[in-house]
Amino acid sequence: MEKLKMLVLSVAMLLSFSVANFAVKLIKIDGSSTVYPITEAIAEEFQEVNKDIKVTVGISGTGGGFKKFTTNQTDISDASRPIKTSEQKQARLNGIDYIELPIAYDGLTVVVNKNNKFIDKMTVAELKKLWEPAAQNVVTKWSQVRDSWPAEKIKLYGPGTDSGTFEYFTEAICGAVGKIRGDYTPSVNPNVQVQGVAGDKNALGFFGLAYYVENMDKLRAVPIDGGNGPVEPTYETVQTGKYQPLSRPLFIYVNTRSLGKEEVQKFVEFYLDNVSKIAKEVGYIALPENAYELVKKKFAERKTGTTFKGAKVGVSVEELLSK
């Protein structure tokens, strides 16, 4: 009996540290670091008008976020890719139904100096040759990337390693997140890259399309050949998915069980009402307005499952949402 009393006392002490956390209305979000700036900005605005609701936004990465989401640990998962088969399986196993909501586009633009006349386009293989780790201190002149280019010294600019842009670019071009040569100038501020590339005709950098659009007078975007001919990054080519492999839709996944909580329902509605504006503010590309209407309709109808997994390149978000 004494042992039982000791146990009960110990449990009470341990729980006193944790129970206090459940007094507030809490919305738990985790996942992609790329989607994080959008969700975080929306969460901030939401909490300003809903003081009694706390929104936590984690950055475990898309895979890490789905791991929590499919085991019922989070209400919403930020994702920079559609859910995978293994993650769908985990969700089914745990009885978790979800609504897949595309919220914006991410498009990366490779830029060179306005006066650079020789780089007319680049293939993915050439970009890899230029940026892969093996290129460090080896590929130093443009002629090493393509024979017809001049033997001028290459100057490279890129984002900081903590950014989603860095992760996305390294994965899409070099094959794995974080895989990149080390001898380039990194900066967390894309404007530093803009200045660097604008000041050197042999420089090259990459960042979100929004920054390029703001600096078109100083820079030139390089058309990228992802296997179907060179495509220039524009809002249209990004929105239609033609600009590959450097454009992709971004998502949030909502656990339908969490929608039983009024605060989650309210937050997702707020998210969909404001994401178009905020996505642009934080440097991403908003979906077309009619796509947002379809997203809202999908959410209102509680349409579960994925329509984006395995979608072909070039198929628009609207087409996929209409499925």
Next chain:
Amino acid sequence: MKVKLFGILTLVLAFFTINLFAEVKTKFFGYQWLRYTDIVLGTDKQGDSGISIPRTYLRWKMEDKDAGWVGEITLDIASEKGGQVVDATTSTITPTSVKGKVDFAIWPKYAYVDFTAIPILKDIDMKLRVGQQKNYFGTVELWEYPLIEKTITDLRKVIASADLGIALLGDLPEGYGQYELAMHNGSGYKNLDSNVEKQYTGSLMLLPISGLMLRGSYMINNQAAHGTDSKIKRASDFVAQYTINFLPVPMQILGEYVVVENPLNAGVGKSGVSEGYMLFGSIDLLDWMQLAFRFDNWNADTSKTNDETNLYIAGVNFKINENNLLQINYQLEQPQFGGYAETSHINTLMAQLKWSW
């Protein structure tokens, strides 16, 4: 034995070498169980009692997506009886005057590589796993210890939780399930050398609707050494699980039935056939509190009467935070020998803090 141990150590060293020199993504995790156990035998005889650290797992996961492999090393630092001297066979604590083995070991529980980009296999969501790995059979690899006790197939030693060998693992389209075909050593990860023949397992899991899981598993294990008659152990297992997630209070129910034919246990008056079932249920009362219940029935030999064992477990889990879980379990083991005589009961009270990083 030496050759196999050398093989595992080579794999472990290879991982650490890769970790040091290659550009791979590496993650490190750790898990530890801090446990208080109090056992009362019969009505008042004190059994083992004390605080122990039965498990510490150190886990490294490494991957190179570009090269198409993912690997894992898990070291299992085991000490069920708090590092005391235990009987070499039964693992019970021995009096100080009796010689035994020290209850402490470090095992490479998992040491495997998944090849995820093999042509053709990749296109059908299939991968090849090589090394010391989980056994995909019944609930043995699914059991996340919502109760402190092992799952029935592990507890009754139907199959070990990990073994050395190769396996093909695949997912059904759209997350409708998974399947596994494996060839393992067949003696478990702590006894790699006791058997020269191989164990074959096949398992199919179906997820027809969200929350419902059906799994059938089959195992053939030839326990004979080379040159002797085959002594093939066969086991079949069926699991049904339903997770109800649409209610305000999530619940899970699970039933597992297993039957084992083992010629080594057959003889005069002995069928060599064992069977058992496990019923489990849990309710997530609050985000931070779960109640769990279990009933097992294990019939060690189907031709004998009064040799069944019932096991009742009730537990409560408190999620202190993301990394800390407190579990309190009471379990009653009721051997049927002597018609449920109370003196044969084993009462166990356990409190366990599981923490991870």
